[in-house]
Amino acid sequence: MQTVVMPAAMRSAAILALCASTAAAQSVGLAFVSNELSHDITVINTATNTVVATIPVTGRARGIQVSPDQKRVYVALSDDKPQTESSADAIAVIDVATKKIVATYRVGSDPEQFAVMPDGSRIYASNEDGGTATAIDARTGKHVATLVVGIEPEGVGITPDARWVYVTSETSNSVSVIDARSNKVVSNLLVDLRPRAVAFTPDGKRAFVTAEVGGTVTVIDTKTRDIITTFPIDRGEGKPVGVAVSPNGTRVYVASGRTGTLSVIDAATYKTLAIIPVGKRPWGVAVTRDGRFVYTANGLSNDVSVVDTGTNKVVATIKVGQRPWGVAIAR
Amino acid sequence: MTERLNRRDFLHRAVLAAVAGRGVTPLQWRTPVPLRIGVSDAAGSSPQGAARRAGIELGLDEARHAATLFGGEVVLVPVAPRDIRRGAVAAVIGGHQTDDAEELSTNTERAGVIFMNIGSPSDSLRSNGCRPSVFHVVPSDAMCRDAVAQANAPTGAWAAAWDPSLERFGADTLNTRFQSRFGRPMTSDAWCGWFAVKVLWEASLRARATTAAPMAAYLRRESTQFDGHKGRALSFRAWDGQLRQPVYVLTRDGSGTARVIGECPAAPTGDESSRDVLDRIGVRAGGVAGATGAACKPS
Numbered sequence A: 001m002q003t004v005v006m007p008a009a010m011r012s013a014a015i016l017a018l019c020a021s022t023a024a025a026q027s028v029g030l031a032f033v034s035n036e037l038s039h040d041i042t043v044i045n046t047a048t049n050t051v052v053a054t055i056p057v058t059g060r061a062r063g064i065q066v067s068p069d070q071k072r073v074y075v076a077l078s079d080d081k082p083q084t085e086s087s088a089d090a091i092a093v094i095d096v097a098t099k100k101i102v103a104t105y106r107v108g109s110d111p112e113q114f115a116v117m118p119d120g121s122r123i124y125a126s127n128e129d130g131g132t133a134t135a136i137d138a139r140t141g142k143h144v145a146t147l148v149v150g151i152e153p154e155g156v157g158i159t160p161d162a163r164w165v166y167v168t169s170e171t172s173n174s175v176s177v178i179d180a181r182s183n184k185v186v187s188n189l190l191v192d193l194r195p196r197a198v199a200f201t202p203d204g205k206r207a208f209v210t211a212e213v214g215g216t217v218t219v220i221d222t223k224t225r226d227i228i229t230t231f232p233i234d235r236g237e238g239k240p241v242g243v244a245v246s247p248n249g250t251r252v253y254v255a256s257g258r259t260g261t262l263s264v265i266d267a268a269t270y271k272t273l274a275i276i277p278v279g280k281r282p283w284g285v286a287v288t289r290d291g292r293f294v295y296t297a298n299g300l301s302n303d304v305s306v307v308d309t310g311t312n313k314v315v316a317t318i319k320v321g322q323r324p325w326g327v328a329i330a331r
Numbered sequence B: 001m002t003e004r005l006n007r008r009d010f011l012h013r014a015v016l017a018a019v020a021g022r023g024v025t026p027l028q029w030r031t032p033v034p035l036r037i038g039v040s041d042a043a044g045s046s047p048q049g050a051a052r053r054a055g056i057e058l059g060l061d062e063a064r065h066a067a068t069l070f071g072g073e074v075v076l077v078p079v080a081p082r083d084i085r086r087g088a089v090a091a092v093i094g095g096h097q098t099d100d101a102e103e104l105s106t107n108t109e110r111a112g113v114i115f116m117n118i119g120s121p122s123d124s125l126r127s128n129g130c131r132p133s134v135f136h137v138v139p140s141d142a143m144c145r146d147a148v149a150q151a152n153a154p155t156g157a158w159a160a161a162w163d164p165s166l167e168r169f170g171a172d173t174l175n176t177r178f179q180s181r182f183g184r185p186m187t188s189d190a191w192c193g194w195f196a197v198k199v200l201w202e203a204s205l206r207a208r209a210t211t212a213a214p215m216a217a218y219l220r221r222e223s224t225q226f227d228g229h230k231g232r233a234l235s236f237r238a239w240d241g242q243l244r245q246p247v248y249v250l251t252r253d254g255s256g257t258a259r260v261i262g263e264c265p266a267a268p269t270g271d272e273s274s275r276d277v278l279d280r281i282g283v284r285a286g287g288v289a290g291a292t293g294a295a296c297k298p299s
Helices: A008-026 B007-019 B047-070 B098-111 B123-127 B141-150 B168-182 B188-207 B212-220 B274-278
Strands: A030-035 A040-045 A050-056 A060-066 A072-078 A090-095 A100-105 A111-116 A122-127 A132-137 A143-148 A153-158 A164-169 A174-179 A184-190 A195-200 A206-211 A216-221 A227-232 A240-245 A251-256 A261-266 A272-277 A282-287 A293-298 A303-308 A313-319 A324-330 B035-040 B074-079 B091-094 B114-117 B134-136 B158-160 B233-236 B247-252 B258-264
Touching: A030 A072, A030 A282, A030 A293, A040 A060, A050 A313, A060 A111, A072 A111, A090 A111, A122 A153, A122 A164, A132 A153, A132 A164, A143 A184, A153 A206, A164 A195, A164 A206, A174 A195, A174 B047, A184 B047, A206 A240, A206 A251, A216 A240, A240 A293, A251 A282, A251 A293, A261 A282, A272 A313, A282 A324, A293 A324, A303 A324, B035 B047, B035 B188, B047 B074, B047 B168, B047 B188, B091 B098, B091 B188, B098 B114, B098 B123, B098 B134, B114 B188, B114 B212, B123 B141, B141 B158, B141 B247, B141 B258, B168 B188, B188 B212, B233 B274
Parallel strands: A060 A324, A111 A153, A153 A195, A195 A240, A240 A282, B035 B074, B035 B091, B091 B114, B114 B134
Antiparallel strands: A030 A040, A030 A060, A030 A324, A040 A050, A060 A072, A072 A090, A090 A100, A111 A122, A122 A132, A132 A143, A153 A164, A164 A174, A174 A184, A195 A206, A206 A216, A216 A227, A240 A251, A251 A261, A261 A272, A282 A293, A293 A303, A303 A313, B158 B247, B247 B258
C-alpha cells in the first residue's frame, strides 16, 4: 500500500468536489416543521421547497431535531395542560425514510426543547414546568438522569465534542451547564432576560444564547465559561428566540419573533450583517447542510421562509400547519 | 448585565465547604448573609391582601429555587409599617392601602430600607418628593387612566397590571404555575406580589448584595431591566420609582365576566424605543424633564 501526498492545489480541488457532492446530497434534503396548534409535522423537500408529507402527532409539537445519522427525527410533544405529566408529554420518534412514528419516549412533564448527543446515544430534554432536565437513552427511551436546572427550562444544546449540555431557563435568566459524562450540573451562569435557545460554533468554542425579553444574544466561551459579550438584536428591540450557526462557523442566524426578522450575525465580530424580513413571529431556525439556505418557522403566519444565504433574500415561502414552532433539516 | 460563577470560585467554595465538613452543595459566590425581605402585616384579611401574599409566596419559591443554582438565601420577615428598623431587612413589600403605603414610604426612607409598593396606585404617593429607595410595582392611577383613554375603551372599562387569561410571552406558564400552587387564578394583586420578590431577588443576585443601598442603586440604574412575563423589558422610572409596564384594559361582557380588550401602550413599531413607548402612560407632559428631583436620577 502506498501513501499518496496530494499537492495543495489538488487537495483544494478534492475539497471542492466533496462540497459539490454535498450540495447534490442536500438537494434531496427534508425539512421537518413542528406545528404546535395543528398537532402535526410538515415535511418539505428542500430541493423543490414543496410539502411532501404531513405527519399527525398526539400533542403540541414544539422542539424538533434530527438524529446524527439522519435516519430519525425526534419531536417534543406535550398536552395543553402543563404542570401535570400526561401520556401526551413525550418525544416521538419519526423514521425519515417512511415518515412514520416508530417509537414514543417519556421524558418527564411538559418537554419543550431537547438536544441529541453527537454520537446519537442520549437525548437531553427540558421540562418547562418542572425546573428540570431529563436525559434518556436515544435508542431505547430509557430514563438516564433527571437534573435540577433553572426555572422554566427551555433551550438545550450539546457541545460538538459531546462533553457539555447547556440548558437555558427563562424565568431564572440562567444557563445550567451539565457535564455529560457524570450527568451533574457543574455551573450556572446568569445571562440576559428570558434566555430561549443556545447554539454552538462547529468547533465548540463559543455558545450563543438568545434572550427574548433582553433583546440580545450572549456569547459564552465554552472552555472558561466566561461571558465574552452580550450584543443586541435589532438595536435591542428584537425578540430573539431561535439561533443556528452556519456549518462553516462564520455566521449566526437569529430568528426574532415579534419583529418578524432573521438577523445575520458575523460569528467572529458579532456585528449584524443583515436583518431580513421573514414571516410573522419566526421562532425555529435551521440551516441546510451546505449552508446555502436558512429555514424559519413563522408561528403567526403559518408558513416557513427560505432565505438564500448568498443574497440574504427570501427565495420561498411555504404554507405549513398551524402555529409552526420549530424546524429541523435532514439531508 | 451578565455575571457568572466561574470555575475557580466554584472550586474555592467547594474546598471551603469540604473543609467545613458540609460537603459540596450550593454554588455560592457571595457571603452567606441572607436577603431579608420584610412583608407588611397591614394586609388584613382582604381578598386583595391574600392574593398579594400568595404572589409573594410564589416569588419566594422561585427565589429559593434560583438560590440552589447561585447560592444565597431569601428570608421573609413580617414587619409593622410603623416599626421599620435600620438593618433588620433590606426591603419591605407592602402598601395595601394608601395610608399604609405613605407610612411605609416615610419610615423605610428613614431606616434606609427599600420600599416596594404593590398595592397603592395613588398619584400623590409618586409625586410626593423624590424618594430614591421607593419603588412602585403597581401601576399608578395616572397610568391606568391614560391606558383606558388611549385604548378608546368603553365607559366602565378599567386597566390592570395582569390578568389570569393572559397567554403570550410565557404568561400562560406563570398563570398555570400560580393556579396549580394556590388553586385560584393569578390576579393583578398576586402578580404585583410575585414581581416584587422577583425584582428584589434579581437585584440582590446581579448587584451581589443583600443590603438596601447597592440593591436600590441597581434598581434605579438606566440599564437595569426585568422580565415580568409581559413580553417587554420592564424598568423603574428614575424620577418617581414607578415600574414601566404595559397594562391590560378590561371590560365586563354580557355575562359580567371581565375580559381583556386591549394592551396599552401598544408594542413599539418601526424605530420606536420600547422604553419610550412605555412612558406614554402615566407621565404628565414634561414629566420626564420636570422630574420631581435630580436626586432621583441615576448617579
